[in-house]
Amino acid sequence: MTILAHVFTLLAVTAGALLFLAGTIGLLRFPDTLSRLHALSKADNLGLALIVLGLLPQAASLTDGLKLILIWLLAQLSAATASQLIAGSLNRRKSGP
Amino acid sequence: MMTTTTPDARTSRSGLILRSAGFLLLWMILIGPAPKDLAVGLVAAVAATWTSAALWPAGARLSIPGIMRFLMRFLMQSVVAGIDVAWRAVTTPPAVAPGFVTFRTALPAGMIRATATAIMSLQPGKLPVASEPDGTLLIHCLDRREPVAQQLAADEAAFCRTLTDGGQHG
Numbered sequence: 023m024t025i026l027a028h029v030f031t032l033l034a035v036t037a038g039a040l041l042f043l044a045g046t047i048g049l050l051r052f053p054d055t056l057s058r059l060h061a062l063s064k065a066d067n068l069g070l071a072l073i074v075l076g077l078l079p080q081a082a083s084l085t086d087g088l089k090l091i092l093i094w095l096l097a098q099l100s101a102a103t104a105s106q107l108i109a110g111s112l113n114r115r116k117s118g119p
Numbered sequence: 120m121m122t123t124t125t126p127d128a129r130t131s132r133s134g135l136i137l138r139s140a141g142f143l144l145l146w147m148i149l150i151g152p153a154p155k156d157l158a159v160g161l162v163a164a165v166a167a168t169w170t171s172a173a174l175w176p177a178g179a180r181l182s183i184p185g186i187m188r189f190l191m192r193f194l195m196q197s198v199v200a201g202i203d204v205a206w207r208a209v210t211t212p213p214a215v216a217p218g219f220v221t222f223r224t225a226l227p228a229g230m231i232r233a234t235a236t237a238i239m240s241l242q243p244g245k246l247p248v249a250s251e252p253d254g255t256l257l258i259h260c261l262d263r264r265e266p267v268a269q270q271l272a273a274d275e276a277a278f279c280r281t282l283t284d285g286g287q288h289g
Binding site for chain 2: 068
């Protein structure tokens with residue numbers, strides 16, 4: 023069982039890290055600021071979700087597991103809010119006075 | 120729009136106490152249950168409760184089955200969104216055809232619409248950038264060739280089902 027849990031952790035965390043890498047590649051390669059925001063908000067969120075999922079079997083207690091999930095939820099919330107604010111301010115600057 | 124009604128006018132006292140307890144529990148999960156930290160946690164929980172009661176749209180009620188269905192859909196869509204954008208980033212040249220679409224939402228302006236657009240920005244290929252008072256949303260999409268309007272309508276419908284009245288309150 024322990025070995026299975028370790029293998030699961032290894033696979034999920036690696037997949038999560040690859041998504042962070044892909045998000046960063048998108049940040050560098052996408053043509054405009056708004057497209058880059060897509061890369062940041064979406065790939066990183068799935069990456070963090072996979073890392074959290076992978077770390078859950080290694081959590082020492084139920085509270086530690088819940089804390090990991092909460093951190094992911096808070097990161098989702100801040101990613102959604104921040105990308106909205108950045109997109110809105112870019113749009114106002116473009117169409118503003 | 121945010122109203123200036125005091126929180127107590129809309130939410131019962133027991134409801135507020137329950138909500139504070141929930142926030143305190145979240146705080147304790149994040150920071151730990153050490154008694155010396157608890158005073159700060161209590162202040163944070165009260166502040167969070169006040170803020171949530173002040174921002175909560177008047178009359179809006181959550182539907183538990185709607186939320187469960189929404190969460191399942193949201194998690195699936197998050198996976199699709201992450202893999203989609205990762206794939207677009209690593210192909211040569213990057214597989215994007217960015218552009219704008221407009222979408223007319225039935226959701227009232229204010230917190231409900233702001234929440235819906237924030238959630239939309241985590242869904243595949245879409246990023247709401249502006250919201251007009253008449254309900255027109257300006258949405259940036261990574262690929263204009265995708266059926267964005269249908270996807271947006273489905274996102275909005277799933278969001279509306281989380282509210283018992285389908286999001287008709289502002």
